[in-house]
Amino acid sequence: MVKYIFKRLLHFIPLIFGMTFISFLIIKLAPGDFLTSIKMNPSVSKETIKALEKSYGFDQPVMKQYFLWLWNAVRFNLGYSMSYHRPVISLIGERVFNTLSLTVSAFLISWLFAVPLGIFAAYFRNRFTDKFIIAISIVGISIPSFFIAFLLMFIAAKTGWFPIGGVVSQNYETLSFLGKVSDRFKHMFIPLTAMVIGSISSLVRLIRGTVIDELEKEYVKLTKAKGLPTGVILFKHVLRNALNPFITLIGFDIAGLLSGAALIEIITAWPGMGRLMFDAVMAQDFFVVMGGLYIGGVMLIIGNLIADVLLALNDPRIKEREIEGQL
Numbered sequence: 001m002v003k004y005i006f007k008r009l010l011h012f013i014p015l016i017f018g019m020t021f022i023s024f025l026i027i028k029l030a031p032g033d034f035l036t037s038i039k040m041n042p043s044v045s046k047e048t049i050k051a052l053e054k055s056y057g058f059d060q061p062v063m064k065q066y067f068l069w070l071w072n073a074v075r076f077n078l079g080y081s082m083s084y085h086r087p088v089i090s091l092i093g094e095r096v097f098n099t100l101s102l103t104v105s106a107f108l109i110s111w112l113f114a115v116p117l118g119i120f121a122a123y124f125r126n127r128f129t130d131k132f133i134i135a136i137s138i139v140g141i142s143i144p145s146f147f148i149a150f151l152l153m154f155i156a157a158k159t160g161w162f163p164i165g166g167v168v169s170q171n172y173e174t175l176s177f178l179g180k181v182s183d184r185f186k187h188m189f190i191p192l193t194a195m196v197i198g199s200i201s202s203l204v205r206l207i208r209g210t211v212i213d214e215l216e217k218e219y220v221k222l223t224k225a226k227g228l229p230t231g232v233i234l235f236k237h238v239l240r241n242a243l244n245p246f247i248t249l250i251g252f253d254i255a256g257l258l259s260g261a262a263l264i265e266i267i268t269a270w271p272g273m274g275r276l277m278f279d280a281v282m283a284q285d286f287f288v289v290m291g292g293l294y295i296g297g298v299m300l301i302i303g304n305l306i307a308d309v310l311l312a313l314n315d316p317r318i319k320e321r322e323i324e325g326q327l
Contacts, residue, residue, distance in 0.1 A: 012301040016294075020073070023293045024066045027286060036284070056082070056286075073294050079287030083280070088291040092273070096295070098167055099272035101184075103261050106192055107253050110199035115246075117200070118207025119234055125212060133204060140201025149194035149267045162189050165269030191268040195261060203249070210245050214238045247310045253303070 035052055038044050053059045056079075057068060072079065078088035121133040156162040163169065169183050214220065215238060223233050262274030269275070273292060280288035 009301075009305065012304070016297045016301060017070075019297050020070060020290070020294060021066060024069070024290065025062075027289060028062050028065075030284075056080075069290060073290075078291035078294065081280075081285055081288050083283045083285045084288070088287050091276070091288065092291055092295055095271065095273045095276045098270065099261060099265070099274065102188060102191055102195070102265075102270060102272060105188065106195040106199060106261070109192075109196050110203055111250070114200045114203035114207060115239075118204045119211050119239065121204065121208040122211035122215060123230070123234060125208075130208075134208070137201040137204045140197050141205070143197070145194045145198040146263050146267055148197055149190065149264050152190045152193060153268060156190060163187050164190070167271060188270075191261065191264045191270045194264050194268070206249065207242075207246065210242045211238060214242045217241075247307055250307060250310070 035049065035056075035058070038052070039049055050059070057065055060068070069079070076089060078092070080086070081088050081091055084091055117133055121130045124130045152162075153164060156164050163186055167184065167187055168180075169175075169187075172180060172183055175183060211234075220233060220238060223237055228237075261270070261272060262277065264270070265272045265274035266278050273295075277289065277292045279285075280292065
């Protein structure tokens with residue numbers, strides 16, 4: 001397994017290199033930068049501008065800038081934010097927790113509900129239970145998550161049932177433990193609901209289709225003929241053989257934990273990575289943008305690696321073929 005993991009990690013090296021290099025060039029090709037507005041200020045001397053360019057390394061050739069940034073990024077020195085006036089790594093560290101608390105909660109809730117609903121819909125296919133679950137999932141897929149977020153924000157503004165924006169209330173520190181948990185949940189409710197509805201709806205349809213394919217195979221008929229209970233057939237045999245596509249989806253979900261909530265965060269004023277990246281792009285804060293993309297790339301690698309390892313554990317033939325060079 002160690003050899004398998006090492007080989008998969010080697011595959012990800014050119015991925016992270018190519019992603020950061022292309023992103024770096026695109027940002028550099030964009031007109032203007034953070035210092036453009038300062039240059040337009042007549043009270044700022046040319047010597048000051050040159051000193052700022054030198055301090056941020058903007059006076060170097062583009063390729064040298066990239067490799068200097070990459071060398072520092074490998075050591076998780078992501079530079080200094082020009083708009084926040086603080087190290088990028090500490091800035092991202094604060095926002096990562098907010099984003100992960102939202103996306104991990106949405107991930108767990110979505111899979112917790114989607115798996116049994118998809119299995120039940122497949123087992124009772126073409127019956128009322130199946131049609132009802134599919135109808136609800138179609139409605140969930142048809143309504144964009146950002147529209148659900150806007151709708152919930154409107155309802156919250158009119159009723160005051162849930163707070164708008166922020167992670168905690170001003171009196172958070174004075175609350176009891178349960179009060180703090182409740183306060184965080186209330187602030188998280190709108191973005192979390194918007195994410196979960198669409199995620200469950202799409203997962204249910206995928207799980208239903210995969211489980212139906214398994215239910216039509218001969219081994220299921222054999223287990224029924226042997227008189228095995230329905231629960232054993234569905235959750236021990238069918239679910240085990242249908243795991244590979246699910247594991248791949250889990251890997252993609254893990255990879256998107258930092259980026260998957262960007263639009264929802266912007267709409268609901270949730271102070272996470274998505275909001276940070278949006279503000280950084282608008283301010284042309286180069287190091288924050290590149291730092292966010294780099295951390296997102298690392299999450300992509302981790303997510304895909306976890307998916308690969310889980311697939312290998314579930315189906316040892318995948319690991320054997322990878323080691324032998326067939327994949």
